[in-house]
Amino acid sequence: MTDRPGDMSCEEFQSQLPELIGSGKVAANHPHLKDCALCQALLADLETIAEAARQLFPIEDPPPKLWEKIESALKNEEESGVDGSGEPESGPERPEGEEDSGAGPEKPKE
Amino acid sequence: MSDPIHPPNQKSTPKGDGRNNAEAAGTPPARSQTTAAGPAEADVLARAQAGDHQAFAQLYSLHKRRIYSLCLRMVGNVAEAEDLTQEAFLQLHRKIGTFRGDSAFSTWLHRLAINIVLMQLRKKGLTLISLDEAMEPAPEEGPGRSFGAPDLTLSGAIDRLALERAVAGLPAGYRLVFILHDVEGFEHNEIAAMLDCSIGNSKSQLHKARLKLRDALRTNPRQEARP
Numbered sequence: 001m002t003d004r005p006g007d008m009s010c011e012e013f014q015s016q017l018p019e020l021i022g023s024g025k026v027a028a029n030h031p032h033l034k035d036c037a038l039c040q041a042l043l044a045d046l047e048t049i050a051e052a053a054r055q056l057f058p059i060e061d062p063p064p065k066l067w068e069k070i071e072s073a074l075k076n077e078e079e080s081g082v083d084g085s086g087e088p089e090s091g092p093e094r095p096e097g098e099e100d101s102g103a104g105p106e107k108p109k110e
Numbered sequence: 111m112s113d114p115i116h117p118p119n120q121k122s123t124p125k126g127d128g129r130n131n132a133e134a135a136g137t138p139p140a141r142s143q144t145t146a147a148g149p150a151e152a153d154v155l156a157r158a159q160a161g162d163h164q165a166f167a168q169l170y171s172l173h174k175r176r177i178y179s180l181c182l183r184m185v186g187n188v189a190e191a192e193d194l195t196q197e198a199f200l201q202l203h204r205k206i207g208t209f210r211g212d213s214a215f216s217t218w219l220h221r222l223a224i225n226i227v228l229m230q231l232r233k234k235g236l237t238l239i240s241l242d243e244a245m246e247p248a249p250e251e252g253p254g255r256s257f258g259a260p261d262l263t264l265s266g267a268i269d270r271l272a273l274e275r276a277v278a279g280l281p282a283g284y285r286l287v288f289i290l291h292d293v294e295g296f297e298h299n300e301i302a303a304m305l306d307c308s309i310g311n312s313k314s315q316l317h318k319a320r321l322k323l324r325d326a327l328r329t330n331p332r333q334e335a336r337p
Contacts, residue, residue, distance in 0.1 A: 017317060018310075018313045018314045018316070018317035018318075019310070019313060021313070021317065022298055022309075022312075022313030022316065022317070023313075042324075045324045046317075046320045046321075046324065048268065049268070049273075049292075049320050049323050049324060049327070050292050050320065052268040052273055053273070053277075053288070053292040053293050054292065054293070056268070056270040056273055056274075057179075057183060057273075057289075057293045058179075059175050059176060059179045059293075059294065060175065060178060060179050060182060061174070061175055061178070062174055062175070062178035062191075062192060062195055063192065066174075066178075066192050066195060066196060067167070067170060067174075069192075069196055070170070070196050070199050070200065071167075073196065073200055074163075074200065074203055077200070077203075077204075
């Protein structure tokens, strides 16, 4: 850990990065970065990764046949009278000890 | 406010996925966080809740891309992602009557899909049990820190296969937040609602995910093309 301009060490700066980035503050203009190549490189890499995710992982369409499968399954459920809404295995995962209303992903508190 | 690492005008928001431009730009959503992306979807939702099959098909069209992409990125397998997407919409059909509008419909649907994905990961033998556990990876799974020694930086060109492999290697909680934010373009407040965690926790998980990806990509930046 090294003291840096702006009276902030790399460790202190990096501990603030999630909030700086996540809150929309311009982390690149932070005083600590002016003379800290290490943290400049870190921030540049994080930008590269976020940009790569956007570029390389497009939102993709499922195959058209998927809707046909869903329709078919829905028809089967309706014909067999399956509702499923009360089945434990169809409900959302809940942390242990948390009330499960069985009402889907709606939070119990709401 | 937007995440500067993800410039507002570059959010990956596909057309017809139910998100509006303001939300895509990273500004606070113009729509209320509530219910639906707009009057049109609210109407479709109401009709679907009343049992209108055509309306349910419209809901599928509106949300299929993001749900499928979430499943695909979480499990990394097309056939499995299709099965999970199918299960998510079947569950939606069973439970849509219970949606009360306390959160955005998209948030509610994603939460449902996330639970299905997590259950699938558990079936595959991963130790995940709940969202809480997904959001709290074991300490040894955390990213390395970056103090002291000069680091090897990424070149700026990241290979898709390398990124896919690195993302697949993330703990599920990190992977979820990374996909929801950096791939699907959700804001931290939306992710916090989906995962039932704090906004600060979402920011922290995303940062740790990116740090861990950085470590993985510097270790193995490119995968050689296979014949």
